[in-house]
Amino acid sequence: MVGSSRRQLASITAQIQHNYEGRMHHKRLLRIRAAVLFLIGAITAPSLSINLPQSAPASAGMSAERLGRMDSVIRESIDKKELPGAVVLIARHGKVVWRKTYGARAVEPQREAMTTDTIFDLASLTKVVATTTSVMMLIEQGKVRLNDSVVKFIPEMKGGGRDAITIEHLLTHMTGFAPDFDLRDRWIGYDEAIKHLYREPLRSQPGTRFVYSDINYIALGEVVHRVSGLMLDEFARRNIFAPLGMRDTGFRPEVKLRARIAPTEKRRGQMNYLGDTGADAGPEAEQWLRGQVHDPTSFRMGGVAGHAGLFSTADDLAIFCQMLLNGGVFNGVRILGPMTIATMTRPHAIAENGSARGLGWDIATSFSANKGDLFPLGSFGHTGFTGTSIWIDPASDTFVIFLSNRVHPDGKGDVGPLRGRVASIVASSIMDTTVAKAREESANAAADLLASLARLNASRGTVNENTVADAQVLTGIDVLERDGFKQLNGMRIGLVTNQTGRDAAGRSTIDILFKAPNLKLTALFSPEHGIRGVADEKVSDTKDEQTGLPIYSLYGETRRPNPEQLKDLDAVVYDIQDVGARFYTYITTLGYVLEEAAKAKLPVFILDRPNPINGIDVEGPLADQDKLSFVAYHTIPVRHGLTVGELARLYNEERHIGADLRVIKLENWRRAMWFDATGLVWINPSPNMRSLTEAALYPGVGLLEATNLSVGRGTDTPFEVIGAPWLDGPRLATYLNARRIPGVRFIPLRFTPKSSVFKNEECKGVNVVVTDRAKFQSVSTGIEMAAALHQLFPAQWKIDAYSHLLVNSDALERLKRGDSPEEIVRSWANGLENFRRARMRALLYE
Numbered sequence: 001m002v003g004s005s006r007r008q009l010a011s012i013t014a015q016i017q018h019n020y021e022g023r024m025h026h027k028r029l030l031r032i033r034a035a036v037l038f039l040i041g042a043i044t045a046p047s048l049s050i051n052l053p054q055s056a057p058a059s060a061g062m063s064a065e066r067l068g069r070m071d072s073v074i075r076e077s078i079d080k081k082e083l084p085g086a087v088v089l090i091a092r093h094g095k096v097v098w099r100k101t102y103g104a105r106a107v108e109p110q111r112e113a114m115t116t117d118t119i120f121d122l123a124s125l126t127k128v129v130a131t132t133t134s135v136m137m138l139i140e141q142g143k144v145r146l147n148d149s150v151v152k153f154i155p156e157m158k159g160g161g162r163d164a165i166t167i168e169h170l171l172t173h174m175t176g177f178a179p180d181f182d183l184r185d186r187w188i189g190y191d192e193a194i195k196h197l198y199r200e201p202l203r204s205q206p207g208t209r210f211v212y213s214d215i216n217y218i219a220l221g222e223v224v225h226r227v228s229g230l231m232l233d234e235f236a237r238r239n240i241f242a243p244l245g246m247r248d249t250g251f252r253p254e255v256k257l258r259a260r261i262a263p264t265e266k267r268r269g270q271m272n273y274l275g276d277t278g279a280d281a282g283p284e285a286e287q288w289l290r291g292q293v294h295d296p297t298s299f300r301m302g303g304v305a306g307h308a309g310l311f312s313t314a315d316d317l318a319i320f321c322q323m324l325l326n327g328g329v330f331n332g333v334r335i336l337g338p339m340t341i342a343t344m345t346r347p348h349a350i351a352e353n354g355s356a357r358g359l360g361w362d363i364a365t366s367f368s369a370n371k372g373d374l375f376p377l378g379s380f381g382h383t384g385f386t387g388t389s390i391w392i393d394p395a396s397d398t399f400v401i402f403l404s405n406r407v408h409p410d411g412k413g414d415v416g417p418l419r420g421r422v423a424s425i426v427a428s429s430i431m432d433t434t435v436a437k438a439r440e441e442s443a444n445a446a447a448d449l450l451a452s453l454a455r456l457n458a459s460r461g462t463v464n465e466n467t468v469a470d471a472q473v474l475t476g477i478d479v480l481e482r483d484g485f486k487q488l489n490g491m492r493i494g495l496v497t498n499q500t501g502r503d504a505a506g507r508s509t510i511d512i513l514f515k516a517p518n519l520k521l522t523a524l525f526s527p528e529h530g531i532r533g534v535a536d537e538k539v540s541d542t543k544d545e546q547t548g549l550p551i552y553s554l555y556g557e558t559r560r561p562n563p564e565q566l567k568d569l570d571a572v573v574y575d576i577q578d579v580g581a582r583f584y585t586y587i588t589t590l591g592y593v594l595e596e597a598a599k600a601k602l603p604v605f606i607l608d609r610p611n612p613i614n615g616i617d618v619e620g621p622l623a624d625q626d627k628l629s630f631v632a633y634h635t636i637p638v639r640h641g642l643t644v645g646e647l648a649r650l651y652n653e654e655r656h657i658g659a660d661l662r663v664i665k666l667e668n669w670r671r672a673m674w675f676d677a678t679g680l681v682w683i684n685p686s687p688n689m690r691s692l693t694e695a696a697l698y699p700g701v702g703l704l705e706a707t708n709l710s711v712g713r714g715t716d717t718p719f720e721v722i723g724a725p726w727l728d729g730p731r732l733a734t735y736l737n738a739r740r741i742p743g744v745r746f747i748p749l750r751f752t753p754k755s756s757v758f759k760n761e762e763c764k765g766v767n768v769v770v771t772d773r774a775k776f777q778s779v780s781t782g783i784e785m786a787a788a789l790h791q792l793f794p795a796q797w798k799i800d801a802y803s804h805l806l807v808n809s810d811a812l813e814r815l816k817r818g819d820s821p822e823e824i825v826r827s828w829a830n831g832l833e834n835f836r837r838a839r840m841r842a843l844l845y846e
Helices: 006-041 069-079 125-140 167-172 190-199 214-228 232-244 255-260 267-272 282-286 296-300 314-325 338-344 416-428 435-460 476-482 509-515 586-599 644-654 692-706 729-738 778-792 799-806 809-816 821-826 829-840
Strands: 085-092 095-106 310-312 362-364 380-384 388-393 398-404 492-497 520-526 550-553 571-575 603-607 619-622 637-639 660-664 721-724 744-751 763-770
Touching (some): 069 095, 125 214, 125 232, 125 380, 167 214, 214 232, 232 314, 267 282, 314 388, 476 603, 492 509, 509 520, 509 571, 571 586, 586 603, 586 644, 586 660, 603 644, 619 829, 637 692, 637 829, 644 829, 692 763, 692 799, 721 744, 729 744, 778 799, 778 809, 778 821, 799 809
Parallel strands (some): 492 520, 520 550, 571 603, 603 660
Antiparallel strands (some): 085 398, 388 398
């Protein structure tokens, strides 16, 4: 609903209501029939208790004192406004040992106390509670098989490589789909969403790459519909929720339940995910989402979708969790067979680093922060974007339910770290599980994972991972030339550029625009390293020898163009190649140019260029708001996966810059492309960025640069080596290679920088060798290196300086206290999920 008017919004709302009422009429008939059947069977049916029995923690082998530690932890988060309130339910051996409320259900428009029967928007818990369970029931019935192609059930999806997608790929997020549909597309209704599914492009070949995607579960919801003849909400109600007695669980809750439902955001906040500020939406934008799903895609689908839309309570979810721990049965009602539960929760390897998913369920990935630090491998769970989570540990017969509406009232809450801390407190409270038993369960799960990893590697060996065909990409300047410069017709322009501003023929953008007809290039602006990209110190204003134009430095006494420099211009043009890392300063210069052009009321034309290290991968912690600087302009992750044009769009929207932004788009570029697939000539973006390999390493290795290490500046291979006179290279290499970090190896070496840090001093260190780019994760590798340095050389390596480019206090604190690299990476998951959603509005390419 980008830019929707009040009338458009009212029309859409009316359409959703019309669709809803039509389906509700059908559902009423079905419910009457179901009620009759229920009454007929009531004599022989088992009686269902609403809740699990309650017990003191001690009687279930748990410490009440230790469980009580979560009180202060949760209240501290509430005080920090990370969430308004929560319901926490802990059960063990079939009994509830902790069922407690914290804070408020709502803080706006007036405060409401949290209650244990509060109904929450479960968000992505829908995937496991409703969709995965429904699919597994169809598998038990012999109607669906895990290796069936999705095209068997949704033939309209045929083509574009989608035939290779299996039901297992959908369940484990190994399809190659993007995280979500392009939210800027204007559509409404369930049927329109499914039509989008038919033509959704793949970003990678099925079975080769894990990308958590709502599209996978939208497809699974439609599989349930087509196989069973029932919409997902009705199938789940008949076959899961009603039989189990989950009375407050379902999609599109009835109006009479609204008072117990935890509100999320206002419609305006939801509309922001669609790229619409809601400024012209009228009173509808100020309505609270309360009983209407928060997820924007599910909302546009009418509230029923495989990825989001389910509402429930802690008590109802306790019944569901206990059913799983009981092997598929609860109170005499069997939902799934024991073998199905075992298959569903067995680790399925999704990457060589040991990351694992179950079928639907999370086990050990960057999304598993709610597992905490102590529950063993073999436990499983899931989270929801709104602040919900489940974690289940069969080894100790325990589960943790944490329900919050962290997006209330303004979408800014964050319970990612809190959920993990609560899980660790619960695990530490279990007193009667032996170490031997816990180790045995972990060993069994590890064996399953190793077997799955072998299958993953075998399947990857049979496909071509480079699914993007090489193509000659046209950059923004190439497109501008081809179009006869019509976008700049009659304008006096200032150009922000450097040596990377060249067209496909190698001509500089300066020369091209200086000679172009019907426009006048009147000023040049240079970023860090100067107009020719060779300076390593501050750059002064100067004059271009060939054109005679003034060159104003944006890396000298000032880092912004000033009003005097802009006053005689009609537009600003930006043409600089980025390298895809947050601390590369050209993208800060971009932000400053947008800000100053907006003040001067000048349009900004971005001549877009590829992200050289691809536009899919997003890594690292988000920058803390209070640590933004010239090396961290905005709260984005270390590796952002955006082109310069897309970054400009993101900045302009999220920072409310108000620039008249116009992007001259790339042609023939796709997000999965690395620079060597573009057909473009590599030009060093800066003196020490001399190859694509160095660009790939830079987001991780570059983080170390602010510390007392050489990262190879002053050598022939910057960012491919690290070292220091005090470092033991063989020891570091042995340690890191033993970690078996995917796609990279470490070779001990000695080198002597000719400039920069440790100039003319022999450094002992390691050569960082990328062995498989498809598996290599730069920022994760950087964290591995930092953790190794802190572990092996705590007295010599100055860890506090690492914060200069990391700019994330939580990640630094975790590193300092010795958290594992895997745990540190998992702690980013919630922030990255928020960023992925936000960046969807800025994307220009598939």
